[in-house]
Amino acid sequence: MTEHVTDPATEIFVAHRSLLFTVAYEMLGSAADAEDVLQETWLRWVELDLGQVRDPRAYLVRMTTRQSLNRLRTLKRRKESYVGPWLPEPLLTSPDVAEDVELAESVSMALMLVLETLSPTERAVFVLREVFDVGYDEIAAAVDKTPAAVRQIAHRARQHVEARRPREAVSASRTRAALESFRRTIETGDIQGLLDVLAPDVVLMADGGGVKPGGAVRPIVGADRVSRYIIGGTGKAKFTIGYRPTVVNGHPALALLVDGEIDGIMAIRLDDDRITGLYYVRNPHKLTHIDAENRLTLR
Template structure:
């Protein structure tokens, strides 16, 4: 992050700028989390964090007693403005719009806890909320901010925020998937799903999928994908078996996406040179059967999942873990 704009060589001003940078960096991960959970886009979230830094660097910080509260207020409002614009743009999006998945590290307890609070499935549900409802839900239910603080951030009364929070919770509760499997069971189900798709195993897919399963694919007009959800067991089985043939020669990894098991498919070759993935997928399940399959193929949403050499970080959270399963 760059220094405070306009800072001279004066030692006092340099010290002030260094303090401002340190205060900002201490809360960067929090700011990214707020923006990402509100927007479902890594690129947009990073833009919001950058805009927050610019405003922080230019602000008169002498009267700011609590940097965390100030920074969260700024990033939430920046994200809210961007979310309103994004919803208008998404009306012309080609096919279904899915959030951009994030790689998370299963061995980082604090980060996994955050990621599980907003699983990929929940991010999809949050897309059905209005901008203000989503902001209130994220700030209250995910980050635990008091109603009074949220009211100050959004310029509303605390009573009004409570009402919005209640509506948002009821909306999410009615649509939030309820997984019956524990994390290990969910991972095993994901691995079985990968094997069945890889082998074009119609019988195996039929056993894994629920009767009312829905497959949603996001290509955004940039990659081949179904323009409408594929609903029903028979259609989904045929579609997924076809995907296995399409990705013959690719390499698939079971990785932690937004705190839960997911699949990332890379072009064939050595991991260090595989580049941007071909696709990422997450499955939702209930009663031991897969009820929804979410597939992201838009390359604009896959850059941050690129395979990187050990020791480097592909995203603002952690580098991927997980096993590797060749598709060939």
């Protein structure tokens, strides 16, 4: 029996693949584009003379960051013509992601949406510095800036994110309780119960990408309007609708089932035990990574 031999370049890349995917996903908000970035990084990596690479992990992160920045500019043009609100692509995540509070917070739908408001370079700098604790010199090499410029960008991005991110980390148990109340009110058509679990200024974003009919082409703001949209939509359904608890991006979420098949993923933002944000992804092109658990890591 012939022993399978893996070349050093492949071994190194595979060892760091989960980290590189996490870097690319946090920069792009798209698992499909993150996979493309890893493919591009791999093709460049295997062409290198490894004898000249002092720190393979740092080099791979730098390559992934550069490819992600290139892809971010393409995504920006794509989003400008996107039909309706754009939401990050949800990932079915493994239990260890949920147990890592720092990692789960960094890939939450709420924070990923905040990162969308940064420029590509600001996002890259913030993700590398605040999430992965990469040194300023390494970040500078990845984004083609001086270390001094990177420090300024990091400070500006940090202030921007802090002003918009959730006020506190919410435990999984509190999130599950809010989702259970939310699910129960929808299934029973209890509008008052739904109003009780929603914050007065709640915002619902429904991402159907122009593919799914009946979607909201603009964010819906306010508990009254959101409750009417949700209860009205489920009440008119001609199909069997169900809800299944799941874990998406390290946080409890609901999978919406239509005739037993997943039709969408609902994630929430919770403040003071009331739902302030509802993120409803229905675009089928963004539901390709919820069939199997995705391993994310900060290391």
